[in-house]
Structures are given as structure tokens and as C-alpha cells.
Amino acid sequence: MAEYAVFLRGVNVGGITLKMADVRATLAALPVSGVKTLLASGNAILSAEKTTNEVKDLVERALRSDFGYDAWVVVLPRDEVDSLVAACPYPADGPAVHAYITLASDPTALDGLLDTAAALAESRPETGSSAETEHTRLSPMALAWRCPKGSTLDAPISKASAKPAFKATTTTRNLRTLLKVQAAFA
Numbered sequence: 001m002a003e004y005a006v007f008l009r010g011v012n013v014g015g016i017t018l019k020m021a022d023v024r025a026t027l028a029a030l031p032v033s034g035v036k037t038l039l040a041s042g043n044a045i046l047s048a049e050k051t052t053n054e055v056k057d058l059v060e061r062a063l064r065s066d067f068g069y070d071a072w073v074v075v076l077p078r079d080e081v082d083s084l085v086a087a088c089p090y091p092a093d094g095p096a097v098h099a100y101i102t103l104a105s106d107p108t109a110l111d112g113l114l115d116t117a118a119a120l121a122e123s124r125p126e127t128g129s130s131a132e133t134e135h136t137r138l139s140p141m142a143l144a145w146r147c148p149k150g151s152t153l154d155a156p157i158s159k160a161s162a163k164p165a166f167k168a169t170t171t172t173r174n175l176r177t178l179l180k181v182q183a184a185f186a
Contacts, residue, residue, distance in 0.1 A: 100145050
């Protein structure tokens with residue numbers, strides 16, 4: 001039986017409000033076990049005798065059916081969560097800088113996201129240093145980045161990931177959240 005982390009895209013922002021107890025009940029009705037939800041931002045862990053893609057398909061279909069929204073998730077095996085946290089070169093948070101990890105279900109999505117972010121940064125030089133980010137590719141499916149505290153939504157990577165082209169394939173979490181997901185497996 002494999003352990004997985006499930007990251008829901010766009011939950012409890014932009015008008016999609018889900019109670020984590022309801023999400024937990026939906027996931028627990030699937031052929032999985034050990035379902036736990038974490039935080040209100042749409043994170044869960046579970047175990048299943050299925051592949052990553054099978055879990056992704058099951059979860060998306062169940063969320064769409066039970067909650068009536070166009071659900072998208074990124075599913076990672078436990079060892080990949082551990083690898084990403086270990087590979088992140090940034091501290092979880094400092095007094096002036098926050099660290100994030102953008103996750104993808106399709107590696108080409110991160111290439112497109114970086115291209116879009118670069119184009120946004122070039123087209124908006126007036127945002128200046130408040131939106132500058134530093135980023136590192138952690139794997140084909142993950143990108144770590146950091147930006148000054150208070151400028152997360154202005155960061156080119158954040159703005160790019162909000163575009164419809166990346167809605168179905170990417171989601172971003174603060175590194176602190178991934179540390180909490182990692183600890184929940186223990």
C-alpha cells in the first residue's frame with residue numbers, strides 16, 4: 001500500500017469553499033485508507049493500492065461529483081514529498097522572505113509557467129524589487145521559489161500560476177505546509 005499526499009488546487013480561495021471535514025468524508029468513501037486532511041487550504045494524506053495517476057483521477061472525480069466544481073489536484077507519493085522538502089534550498093520562512101513550492105501533475109507545465117513568469121516580469125518592470133523572486137527547479141514536477149514577505153501575490157510565478165493554462169496542472173504551497181504534510185505521514 002502506497003502513501004500519498006493530495007493537494008487540491010484553488011480551495012477556499014476564489015469562491016470555492018470546502019470544509020475539510022466534508023473533503024475527508026469524500027476521500028474516505030474512495031477505495032483508500034488512512035485519510036487525514038490538513039489545514040484549510042486543501043491538503044490530505046491517504047494510503048491506496050493504486051498508482052499516483054489512479055489516485056488523482058479518483059479524487060478529482062469524487063470532488064467534482066460531491067462538490068460540483070471543476071476540481072484539480074496534484075498527488076505525490078510520500079517519498080517524493082520527503083525528497084522535495086530535503087531538496088529545497090530555502091528556509092521555510094524568514095522575517096523578510098517566504099518560501100514556496102509549486103507542484104505540477106505535468107512537468108511541461110512548469111516549463112510553461114517559468115516562461116510565462118519571465119514574460120510577466122519583463123512586461124511589468126514597475127513592480128520592482130517587491131515582486132522579485134528567486135527560484136530553483138527541485139524535480140520535473142516541482143519548483144521552489146521565494147519572495148519578499150507581503151509580495152507573494154505580486155511575484156511573477158504567482159501571477160503566472162493564476163492563469164487558466166496552469167489551473168489543471170499546478171498548485172502552490174508554502175514550504176511550511178509541505179513540512180506539515182511530511183510530519184503528518186509520521
